[in-house]
Amino acid sequence: SDTISKIAAGEIIEEPASVVKELLENSIDAQSSQIQIEILNSPASYIRITDNGIGMSQEEIELSVLRHATSKIQSIEDLNNSKTLGFRGEALPSINQVSELEIISRSCDQDYAIRLVYQFGKKVLREKIGAPIGTTIKVKNIFENLPVRKKFLKASKIQWANIVEVVEKISLGVPGVSISLSKDHRQVFKSSNSQNHENHLYSILGKQIVQHLQAISFKSSSYKIQGFFGDNQLYRSSRIHEYIYINGRYVRNLQISKAIEGVYRSKIPLQKFPIFVLYIEIDPQLVDVNIHPKKHEVKLSNENKLIPILQELLSQSFSGSKI
Ligand code: ADP
Ligand code: MG
Numbered sequence: 001s002d003t004i005s006k007i008a009a010g011e012i013i014e015e016p017a018s019v020v021k022e023l024l025e026n027s028i029d030a031q032s033s034q035i036q037i038e039i040l041n042s043p044a045s046y047i048r049i050t051d052n053g054i055g056m057s058q059e060e061i062e063l064s065v066l067r068h069a070t071s072k073i074q075s076i077e078d079l080n081n082s083k084t085l086g087f088r089g090e091a092l093p094s095i096n097q098v099s100e101l102e103i104i105s106r107s108c109d110q111d112y113a114i115r116l117v118y119q120f121g122k123k124v125l126r127e128k129i130g131a132p133i134g135t136t137i138k139v140k141n142i143f144e145n146l147p148v149r150k151k152f153l154k155a156s157k158i159q160w161a162n163i164v165e166v167v168e169k170i171s172l173g174v175p176g177v178s179i180s181l182s183k184d185h186r187q188v189f190k191s192s193n194s195q196n197h198e199n200h201l202y203s204i205l206g207k208q209i210v211q212h213l214q215a216i217s218f219k220s221s222s223y224k225i226q227g228f229f230g231d232n233q234l235y236r237s238s239r240i241h242e243y244i245y246i247n248g249r250y251v252r253n254l255q256i257s258k259a260i261e262g263v264y265r266s267k268i269p270l271q272k273f274p275i276f277v278l279y280i281e282i283d284p285q286l287v288d289v290n291i292h293p294k295k296h297e298v299k300l301s302n303e304n305k306l307i308p309i310l311q312e313l314l315s316q317s318f319s320g321s322k323i
Contacts, residue, residue, distance in 0.1 A: 016043035017162035022091035027051035029084040042156040044142040052134040055107035067093040102138040120145040173245040175200040230275035241275040251298035
């Protein structure tokens, strides 16, 4: 269809962390309040994610692994109104092609779940089973059918570190959703389900960081901004702890980053990078998230209005109080 041809296809699954990212975003889009991620052995060998979201109907579950079968947009116009994290309908089909995929899902209007098992794109089992409302997805033996790609996977340790990073980044963007991550049955991460940003940040970044953050907020007819800015004792040698969320989606936006760094550097003569978490709520029409299939780099149509507001807020926060 037209929608399909207008959406640039992209390589989505590079490594286990990309699988975790896509599955986690799907669980969030499904309005889950609790999401558990479990890794067994190495990340490429076993990932399971369980959510308590809206689940899928029998029909939706079969559709979910077909390319561009997103339930989230109907047309290219909807792309610009998208408040969901996913919208391309590429993730599950891509994962399905390169792994052993199992989907168990039950929607609220069904009293049983459907379990589907695929092996590298081929359906091998479909059955009804008992399960709570929500979705469980298992992804096993990633790239087992593609020896060359498997060979180029980074060491398990690096894959794991990338998963932790993805889970932290996404979790910070969704107050009210509790996300846990465990490895070989040991829990290594759990965010609170608090709707309150401060509590949520605390559960993810810890006291060591949060005690150095100053909270500022701003609201107008076009934006709602909540920022948590590190003081002059918190610097990093890269931008890793510059967290920017637009409508709950983690993004990179160099214009915003540089503008904020500029304010810091005007106060503190250091060439390093600050720590901050910035939540921007904005009319989705003003956000272009379709630059890259990985959806990280985001453009705003009115950046030049937003940036002075951010700079002004941050300048004020340097004389404000800590949270
Ligand atoms: P997208 O997220 O871009 O729509 P995906 O390939 O990631 O595409 O998922 C395809 C579809 O499968 C989604 O549109 C959604 O309808 C359904 N889906 C996937 N994961 C879940 C989940 N955890 N809960 C409910 N529905 C899901
Ligand atoms: Mg998705």
